[in-house]
Amino acid sequence: MSEIPNTMVCVTQQKTCERLIRKGAEIRDETGGKLLVIHVTPTSLQVLGNYQQPEALDYLYEISKSMSAEMTVIRSRNTIDTLEEFARKNNVSTVVLGESLKASKENTIINDLQKRLGKKVAIRMVPV
DSSP states (O other), rough: SSSSSSEEEEEESSSGGGHHHHHHHHHHHOOOOEEEEEEEEETSSSTOOOEEEEHHHHHHHHHHTTTTOOEEEEEESOOHHHHHHHHHHHHHHEEEEESSSOOOOOOOOHHHHHHOOOOOOOEEEOOO
């Protein structure tokens, strides 16, 4: 495992996630390490039948590449478990997530990841 801490950016299948990748690149430039972009899609989702998803993911892949980031797409039944495992395996010190459009007192992904990864990993939420 690398000793240099890395930055992980969690994206959905939306082109607007470009802002998250750009924020992740800023953090990576300040802290060093790699910029790792990840998209976790449910195993039940029919990717090929959804024409917008591949187009958006291709767009985010190109943005990631232009920012010298590695992009990974993983199919999983459990998003939180997958993100936690990826973060631990890749020595992630900062996780970048987008703010939810849904108004809620608690963002479960942010809270769950913070609990699982501990205080050594910073969770950065980027506003809409």
